[in-house]
Amino acid sequence: MANFIEKTLEQGERIMYKGRLHWYFNFRYTLWGILLVVVGLFCLAYAAGNVLEPATVNLLVVVGIVACVSGLGSVFFGYFLRVKTEFAITDSRFIQKDGIFNIRLTEIPLFKIETVNFEQSFMERIVNTGSIELVGSGGTNHKVSFVQNPLKVRNLITTYMKEVNAEKQDVVAEGTTAE
The missing domain is CATH 2.30.29 (PH-domain like)
Structure with a gap:
């Protein structure tokens, strides 16, 4: 995938600059991911450390697992959104590639x-x-x-x-x- 722009170059065309999105693009996805993982771990720890009714324990475990998985999914989703975009300035045009x-x-x-x-x-x-x-x-x-x-x-x-x-x-x- 990283060589896709090179494959589209015309004969004799040269890449003058190649870029990607800044890491700051991932910031909001990573922040939400960390928040969800912390909430999930808190739910799991609370369910394990306290004497609660079985239905409440089950609910806390499910919420904790869903929050942790969602948090990790948010981090990976942000990463893949960032990786999917690249752009280049050649000696004759601007090219941007989106998508995996x-x-x-x-x-x-x-x-x-x-x-x-x-x-x-x-x-x-x-x-x-x-x-x-x-x-x-x-x-x-x-x-x-x-x-x-x-x-x-x-x-x-x-x-x-x-x-x-x-x-x-x-x-x-x-x-x-x-x-």
Whole structure:
């Protein structure tokens, strides 16, 4: 799966930057997971350590097991959501791959991008993550959240956009002078 973007490259195309979602993306899933596991362990410990009616003990054991399993499931779910997304900036386009079993590939040629919007909350600044939104010609847009080093990614995209547009203008200029 990690080589999926490489498989989509055109002949002669080079990857200039490859990225994944920031670990902060998992924070809420991990926090909920830990909370559920603590509640589950508390229920199990309370059921084992106190003299209660059998029906109450059974209920506490079931609640404890369900909470622990749900908590671990939340942590793994967050991890898989994070792993399923990768993106790359090549010398000619932006590519994002989502999915593990069902894959969605989004491609935007760099010469079609008109604006790169950057968004970062105070907490995201602390952990160095944020959002990048690519606005293409015709008003289409594509937003990637929880980007690692978002300012670096934004600057790379705008730099390569300028290079691609300059090359395109040179080709157009050569075409008009040849006539």
